Amino acid sequence: MASLVDKTAVAAAPGLRGLPFTLVLIAIGVAIFAIGRWYNNSYAFFMAYVVAQYIVLGTAWNILGGYTGYVNFGVTAFFAIGAYSTVVLHKLIPAMPLPVMILIGGSLAGLVGIGTGYLTLRLRGVFFSIATLALAVVVQTLITNWDFVGGARGAYVLRPRVAPLIGGEYVQYLFLLMLGMCVIVLATARAIERSALGYGFAAIRDDEAAAEASGVPTLRLKLIATGLSGGFMGMAGAPLPFYVTYLDPASGFSLNYAVNAIAMPLIGGTGSWLGPVIGAVLVGGLQEYLRVTISSAVNVLVAGVLMVTFVILAPQGIVGLFQKRKR
């Protein structure tokens, strides 16, 4: 945990742009993984995987929600599309390497995002939000009625005992892949923030009519954001079947994923790539602590209560609190 916080401190230093930033992220990722290998505790890997997964999910949500202001409540739909595409691919071609499955799952989820966006993003933002809420229900209905992936009964996926390439337990491999996705999604988010794309997103968020009038191609930008955001969510979901080994619609579409993915950026701060990371590390860590010490019912409540508290009392999140102090 501490090393993840260090990472943000290092990367926030001025003068790092693009490639150096990515290299620093990779170096931090390698360092975290090396520490994990040295510590060699499988519980630590299982827990770190969850936090890394939420960094990806939270950042993915923030690319659309935080940067353009369009709220996606259907996180579970995209996440589950990734997870279930792995179930299907694993059944069809058992030998397919997991990174390929992640790419396919991510592409599928991204396409669904673009499709939903194309139908609803021309209207006011709330209609998109409502459509995503309904999308989660509809994808769940489809999966529940699809016998090939186990239907309502769920599907079992055998986790290989030994990790490919790196050796050791398979969860280490899952964690390494999730770390890699963290690097990709964070580098993408930061690159967007500093590019013309990011300024276009911000213009949409602040005043869409004015942006449209000034020649910003709003629909195209919104579709890019929705596609990227949905795609990253699908990627985050793709390794899930191997992580849980048993996947049924009720757990794959658990509202917890959606609440966490939305709560973490809002708690950390939606303005920059740093916010979702802080939110995921703090809330993810806190939830894991509460799950172990109190109960699993209380730990899911935490994200919801914290989210409501933060949106009312600290709308700019933790990052905003610190920025205010600096001024």
Add this chain to the structure above:
Amino acid sequence: MDGSANLLINAIVSGLLLGGFYAAVSVGIAISFGLLDIVNIAHPAFILLGSYAAFVGNTVFGIDPILSSVIALPVFYLLGMLSYQVYYVAFERRDDQSLRGLSFFFGLLFITEVVLVLTFGVDYRTVQAPYIGPSISLGLFDLPLRLLVPFLVAMVMVVGLQIFLSRTFIGRAVQAVAQDQGALRLMAADPVKIKRIAFGLSIATAALAGACLIIIQPVEPSIGREYIGRVFAIVVLGGLGSFPGMVIAAMTLGIAESLTATFFGPSWAPAVAFGILLITLAVRPSGILGR
């Protein structure tokens, strides 16, 4: 008579009755989203609270479920006024409805669900009443009282609210808020106060709708989510804020779902609302009776 025709007629009749109940579920959203422009996605959570209020009144005190929700009405009204006050101070006044306001209601939805799970568990809960079970047979089709009673309650509620909105001073003020807040302020009326009353009313409808829900089907904390797609599909299809449009849309959805459940299986029914919602948004976002 041919069996499948009989099946068809029964499916349409139960769809109509179900649609009446859907109108009761959606009328709160028609007020909050349609008239006040508050996207209260937590409304289904309030409906579930209503179901559990009826459940407690029925099992603990032995009162009729609808009567217990009538008793709970004032509490729900106050709860609604309180929610609006928080929403106004934290989001509407800051002009931050879209991102954080929506997330606020999403958080409320989730918190209510988890609290209900912690209080009542995840088991399905039912209520007891003399009209659950028997049905009136009218030759061609059956009228199950379990569906007929909620249908009647819903119609009384929707018609009553329509009369309230069009005939009384406060009701007209609510419609004025929907049209032009600034003008209302110039008439020396406080739009925030009017909206607080209207939002209180919209949450109060959830108490009755909740009682209808638990009469129609057993209830567990997470089924509220199924209703999010439904209520918004109905309100959008009906043309935001139009009550007659909403009732027509609710019956359309009820029949469509009932036919889907009869001919394709009940597990497909939740997808119908989403299809209708997407088509409406893509083809005619102003709804069938839109302004």
